[in-house]
Amino acid sequence: xxxxxxxFLLGAVTxxxxxxxxxxxxxxPAFDRQRQFERIDxxxxxxxxxxxxxxDLLFLADVIGAYDVYGGDWRASARYGVQFPSYDPLVLLxxxxxxxxxxxxxxxxxxxxxxxxxxxxxxxxxxxLSGGRLGWNIVTSVIENAAHNMGMxxxxxxxxxxxxxxxxxxxxxxxxxxxxxxxxxxxxxxxxVFSDPDGVHEINHVGERWSVRGPHLVxxxxxxxxxxxxxxxxxxxxxxAARHAEAVFLVANTPEVAAPVVADYRRRALAAGRAENDIxxxxxLTVVTADTEQAARxxxxxxxxxxxxxxxxxxxxGHMQTDLGAVDLDRPLADFExxxxxGMLAEIRARVPPxxxxxxxxRDLLKGFWRNRIVGSGEQVADRLAEFAAAGVDGVNLVxxxxxxxxxxxxxxxxxxxxQRGMVQREYRDGTLREKIFxxxxxxxxxxxxxxxxPVGV
Numbered sequence: 275x276x277x278x279x280x281x282f283l284l285g286a287v288t289x290x291x292x293x294x295x296x297x298x299x300x301x302x303p304a305f306d307r308q309r310q311f312e313r314i315d316x317x318x319x320x321x322x323x324x325x326x327x328x329x330d331l332l333f334l335a336d337v338i339g340a341y342d343v344y345g346g347d348w349r350a351s352a353r354y355g356v357q358f359p360s361y362d363p364l365v366l367l368x369x370x371x372x373x374x375x376x377x378x379x380x381x382x383x384x385x386x387x388x389x390x391x392x393x394x395x396x397x398x399x400x401x402x403l404s405g406g407r408l409g410w411n412i413v414t415s416v417i418e419n420a421a422h423n424m425g426m427x428x429x430x431x432x433x434x435x436x437x438x439x440x441x442x443x444x445x446x447x448x449x450x451x452x453x454x455x456x457x458x459x460x461x462x463x464x465x466x467v468f469s470d471p472d473g474v475h476e477i478n479h480v481g482e483r484w485s486v487r488g489p490h491l492v493x494x495x496x497x498x499x500x501x502x503x504x505x506x507x508x509x510x511x512x513x514x515a516a517r518h519a520e521a522v523f524l525v526a527n528t529p530e531v532a533a534p535v536v537a538d539y540r541r542r543a544l545a546a547g548r549a550e551n552d553i554x555x556x557x558x559l560t561v562v563t564a565d566t567e568q569a570a571r572x573x574x575x576x577x578x579x580x581x582x583x584x585x586x587x588x589x590x591x592g593h594m595q596t597d598l599g600a601v602d603l604d605r606p607l608a609d610f611e612x613x614x615x616x617g618m619l620a621e622i623r624a625r626v627p628p629x630x631x632x633x634x635x636x637r638d639l640l641k642g643f644w645r646n647r648i649v650g651s652g653e654q655v656a657d658r659l660a661e662f663a664a665a666g667v668d669g670v671n672l673v674x675x676x677x678x679x680x681x682x683x684x685x686x687x688x689x690x691x692x693x694q695r696g697m698v699q700r701e702y703r704d705g706t707l708r709e710k711i712f713x714x715x716x717x718x719x720x721x722x723x724x725x726x727x728x729p730v731g732v
Contacts, residue, residue, distance in 0.1 A: 282659065282697040283669025283711065285331040285556050286324050288677055290361040294335065295673050297356055297589065298582030305676045312361065314369055320678045321370045324377055327685035328699050330711060331378035331409065333671065334363035338387055339420025341592035344599050348419055354585035364396060371404035376702035378710065380409035380503060385442035386424055391486050394449040397500055398492035406496025406706030406716055411503040412518065414439050417592055433510045441481045443518055447724035448477040450499045453490035496706045497716050499724050516542030517723055521554045527646040529665035532557055536666035548721050554668040554711060560647035560675060563687045567651045574649045577675050590640060603637040652687035656695065663697065
């Protein structure tokens with residue numbers, strides 16, 4: 275395995291809103307920059323900071339609906355700023371692309387958000403403008419309000435949503451990979467031929483849910499297909515990720531929980547006909563750090579005082595598709611199942627021995643969602659991340675407590691230690707995001723389903 279494959283990847287995940295994952299801290303008087311989330315200079319500052327810290331990826335999560343389970347509607351989401359209001363990440367990344375040179379730019383887009391044809395066009399356009407630095411996190415949605423916004427009566431059942439995702443990806447793959455030959459954009463002024471029509475093809479996708487004739491309106495971009503990301507934690511989600519994803523975001527807050535999850539994804543990738551190292555596995559972790567452990571713990575304690583329990587319940591209710599405001603939080607979870615984010619529930623259960631899982635309560639679900647974070651000096655955080663690396667994890671997807679201060683602290687105190695240990699990069703490799711991550715060519719490998727040819731009309 276080459277050095278580029280062994281190195282630990284650094285991703286930063288946030289959202290184009292005032293409060294992403296840990297709600298309430300935006301009220302702290304010292305963290306007013308996060309409250310100005312709609313200002314472009316806020317994001318230019320963050321992107322340039324991450325590039326200075328040699329981060330591999332800035333990843334923008336997204337929702338297209340308001341959390342509407344807690345209390346039976348979306349009003350609490352608006353009141354506490356729980357990912358509300360929330361702006362379009364694709365438009366923001368278009369502004370960040372020319373302000374950065376190497377930083378990967380990832381966005382979430384659900385297979386329910388829009389028709390495959392305009393989506394493929396937007397992604398290709400942004401991949402071209404960024405020099406091939408775009409990544410797409412493929413999601414299947416969990417918020418019913420989003421379904422209503424898109425004219426649907428309700429979201430399909432959990433596993434059925436992944437059937438939708440299979441067809442959606444096949445349609446966009448055909449547009450990206452099959453509609454244009456590499457040399458079809460000739461721009462020959464002598465002959466007057468701009469594009470060779472014999473090198474441009476209709477895809478004639480006719481499926482159960484979508485029909486797309488083509489041809490694709492954008493010529494091949496540096497990557498053709500963007501770097502493909504996924505975060506499915508259920509059996510159906512893991513199977514989907516094993517077939518399609520190049521980067522997977524894990525809900526695994528300890529190395530002990532992460533190790534079997536990593537092994538499972540690798541096994542599924544092999545079963546899907548791919549190489550096990552075709553997938554990079556990044557653990558979503560929150561870090562609070564400072565120059566000493568004492569200072570880090572004091573900072574963590576101060577941040578904790580500003581967290582809104584009700585704000586966290588609003589988001590968790592949406593994720594779990596259960597109104598936690600109407601549940602006794604000390605009631606045992608028992609055999610609670612969800613049509614929402616199943617991987618999150620599985621991870622919380624996996625933290626305790628099987629014989630203790632019957633004692634887990636809904637309050638444990640709440641605490642486990644946001645109170646399991648790494649707190650310590652730069653050396654201590656680096657030690658913990660090394661344990662994740664030893665468990666087979668390929669990198670961290672850093673979830674901030676507060677933006678941009680959380681990322682700035684990580685770059686000041688943790689990144690230099692990781693660089694000294696040879697774990698993370700000191701400078702960027704040239705090329706596309708895929709080349710930077712995998713140390714190989716800009717296009718998908720031949721064993722990926724996007725590249726395997728599909729007959730037209732299928």
